[in-house]
Amino acid sequence: DAMVIQNPRYQVTQFGKPVTLSCSQTLNHNVMYWYQQKSSQAPKLLFHYYDKDFNNEADTPDNFQSRRPNTSFCFLDIRSPGLGDAAMYLCATSSLGDRLEQFFGPGTRLTVL
Amino acid sequence: AQSVTQLGSHVSVSEGALVLLRCNYSSSVPPYLFWYVQYPNQGLQLLLKYTSAATLVKGINGFEAEFKKSETSFHLTKPSAHMSDAAEYFCAVSDPWRDDKIIFGKGTRLHILP
Numbered sequence: 097d098a099m100v101i102q103n104p105r106y107q108v109t110q111f112g113k114p115v116t117l118s119c120s121q122t123l124n125h126n127v128m129y130w131y132q133q134k135s136s137q138a139p140k141l142l143f144h145y146y147d148k149d150f151n152n153e154a155d156t157p158d159n160f161q162s163r164r165p166n167t168s169f170c171f172l173d174i175r176s177p178g179l180g181d182a183a184m185y186l187c188a189t190s191s192l193g194d195r196l197e198q199f200f201g202p203g204t205r206l207t208v209l
Numbered sequence: 210a211q212s213v214t215q216l217g218s219h220v221s222v223s224e225g226a227l228v229l230l231r232c233n234y235s236s237s238v239p240p241y242l243f244w245y246v247q248y249p250n251q252g253l254q255l256l257l258k259y260t261s262a263a264t265l266v267k268g269i270n271g272f273e274a275e276f277k278k279s280e281t282s283f284h285l286t287k288p289s290a291h292m293s294d295a296a297e298y299f300c301a302v303s304d305p306w307r308d309d310k311i312i313f314g315k316g317t318r319l320h321i322l323p
Binding site for chain 2: 100102105136137138139141184186188196197198199200201202203205
């Protein structure tokens with residue numbers, strides 16, 4: 097089945113220790129998104145890619161970076177995680193023909209100790 | 210700016226009873242509207258979407274929603290709740306003429322009582 101895969105599902109890191117979250121997709125979608133979802137809150141868009149064209153949200157902290165080496169993969173790098181970065185991180189994809197229908201992965205829950 | 214307001218962060222209904230989750234939107238242009246469901250420790254799944262065609266939209270799992278422009282509402286309903294419907298539900302809005310961003314509401318957690 098075509099899908100969006102996120103690894104790992106659960107990630108524990110230490111305060112200030114860099115961490116990378118991974119997303120891959122078999123849908124061959126051009127657009128990929130990263131959202132941050134804190135407990136009992138709505139998902140908040142961090143950034144997205146149209147193919148290799150990176151689009152950062154104005155209020156996304158510099159601590160968050162992303163890489164998209166090819167169509168299938170996208171990475172979220174948190175350079176120096178703080179306690180406030182503990183959250184669920186959701187990856188989503190959409191096609192250029194229907195960018196408003198987003199397909200979500202299961203998420204990675206990040207814990208910062 | 211567009212936004213959605215979900216009334217009630219928690220809603221409890223008995224199994225077999227009507228489910229009604231309320232969503233009101235704010236948009237200066239005809240919006241696209243969505244309902245997503247999120248099960249514990251899972252990603253979001255699209256239930257249904259309104260894209261300016263029929264005002265009554267049918268989705269998966271027996272859910273439907275009606276777009277009412279006069280009330281700026283897009284409430285989600287299901288005639289008979291099932292235990293498996295227990296989840297978090299997010300209403301969302303997008304302006305298809307401006308950008309492709311989806312703005313989510315804060316969510317409503319649906320509890321099903323046996």
